Amino acid sequence: AQKITQTQPGxxxxxxxxxxxxxxxxxxxxxYGLFWYKQPSSGEMxxxxxxxxxxxxxxxxxxxSLNFQKARKSANxxxxxxxxxxxxxxxxxMRDPRDSGGSNYKLTFGKGxxxxxxx
Amino acid sequence: SQTIHQxxxxxxxxxxxxxxxxxxVEGTSNPNLxxxxxxxxxxxxxxxxxxxxxxxxxxxxxxLSASRPQDRQFILSSKKLLLSxxxxxxxxxxxxxxxxxxxxxxxxxx
Numbered sequence: 001a002q003k004i005t006q007t008q009p010g011x012x013x014x015x016x017x018x019x020x021x022x023x024x025x026x027x028x029x030x031x032y033g034l035f036w037y038k039q040p041s042s043g044e045m046x047x048x049x050x051x052x053x054x055x056x057x058x059x060x061x062x063x064x065s066l067n068f069q070k071a072r073k074s075a076n077x078x079x080x081x082x083x084x085x086x087x088x089x090x091x092x093x094m095r096d097p098r099d100s101g102g103s104n105y106k107l108t109f110g111k112g113x114x115x116x117x118x119x
Numbered sequence: 120s121q122t123i124h125q126x127x128x129x130x131x132x133x134x135x136x137x138x139x140x141x142x143x144v145e146g147t148s149n150p151n152l153x154x155x156x157x158x159x160x161x162x163x164x165x166x167x168x169x170x171x172x173x174x175x176x177x178x179x180x181x182x183l184s185a186s187r188p189q190d191r192q193f194i195l196s197s198k199k200l201l202l203s204x205x206x207x208x209x210x211x212x213x214x215x216x217x218x219x220x221x222x223x224x225x226x227x228x229x
Contacts, residue, residue, distance in 0.1 A: 004162075033216055043207055045163070045220035052216065091162055095216070105151070105213055106178070109162035 003027075004092050004110035011115050013082045020067070021077040021113045023092030033095035034075040035107065036066065040088040048090075051075060082117045089114050121146035125210050125221040133229055138183075138197040140224050142210030145191065151213035152193040154185055155220075156206045163209065169193060200228045 003026040013019035025034065036048040051059045051066045059066040067076040079086055089112045096106040122145045132138060144150050151170050155163040165178045167185035175185050182201060186194045193210055205228045210221040 035218075037220075043209075043223045043225065045209060045211075045223075047217055047219060050216050093163075105216070105218065106153075106165055106168060107163075107218060108165075111162045 004094055004108055006092055006110035006113050008113045009111075011113055013079075013115065013117055015084060015117055015119050016081055018078060018080045019082055019115065021079070021090050021092075021115065023075045023077065023110060025073050025075060025092075025094050027073075027094065033105070034066070034068070035093040035095070036064070036075075036077045037091045037093060037109075038086075038088045039091060039112070045091070049077070079115075084117050084119060087115060087117045121212070121214075121219065123210060123212055123219060123221040125208075125224050127224060128222065129225045129227075131227045131229060132200050134202055135199045138195070138200050138204070138226070140195040140208055140210075140226075142193040142195075142221055143191055144193075144212045147191070147212065147214065149190060152187065153211040153213065153218065154193065154195050155209045155211065157209065157223075158206045167195070202228050204228050 005024045007022055032053045034051045038046045038048055049059050049061045049064045049066050051068045058068050063080045065078045067078055091112045092110040093107040124143050126141055153168045154166040156166055157163045167175055167177055169175050169187045172187055172190055183197050208224045211218045
C-alpha cells in the first residue's frame with residue numbers, strides 16, 4: 001500500500017523568503033509519479049509540479065521546484081521568493097502505478113501543510 | 120484550452136435526501152474522470168474514476184454512486200444522504216501525468 005506523509009501541519013514564512021514543504025512517500029514500486037497541489041481558501045486544487053520517478057533532474061516550474069531524493073523517498077516542495085498569495089494548503093500526492101495501464105492515474109494524497117506567508 | 124465545471128458550488132441537504140452532483144469537461148475528448156472527497160482539514164480521498172462512457176470503478180464502499188452518461192460528463196449520486204457524506208467534493212480530469220481539478224462542491228448534510 002502506498003503512503004504519503006506530510007509532517008508539517010503548518011508552516012510560516014516571511015514574504016520574499018524561500019520555504020520548503022516536506023513530503024515523504026512509501027512505495028515498493030519502481031515507477032511512480034509525485035505531484036504537488038495548492039489549495040487556496042476558495043477550495044480549488046491547483047496543479048503545481050510533477051516529478052517522475054525516473055526523471056534525473058529535479059522538476060521546476062517558475063518559483064516552484066521539487067527536491068527529489070529517491071533514496072530517501074522524499075519529494076519536498078521548495079517555493080522561492082514567497083508571496084502573500086502563496087498562503088494556502090499544499091498537498092503532496094503520488095500516482096498509483098498499479099493502475100497506470102493506458103492513461104489512468106489514481107492519486108493518493110497526503111494530509112497537507114498549511115502555509116502562511118507573513119508580510 | 121480545457122476547462123472543468125462543477126455544480127452546484129454549495130449544497131445543504133437533509134439526511135435521507137437524494138444527491139446529484141455534476142461535472143463536465145470542455146476542450147478534451149475521452150478524458151479520465153475522477154471524483155474525490157475532502158473531509159474538513161483532511162487530504163483528498165478518491166471515490167470513483169472512469170476511463171470511458173459507462174465505465175465506473177469504485178474505490179471505497181459507500182452509499183454513493185457515479186455515472187458517466189456522456190464522454191465529458193461525470194455525475195455523483197446518492198439515493199439517501201448520511202451525515203458522514205458532508206464534505207468537499209472535487210471532480211478531476213486526467214491527461215498524461217497530470218490531473219486537473221474543478222472548483223468543487225461543498226456539501227453539508229444536516
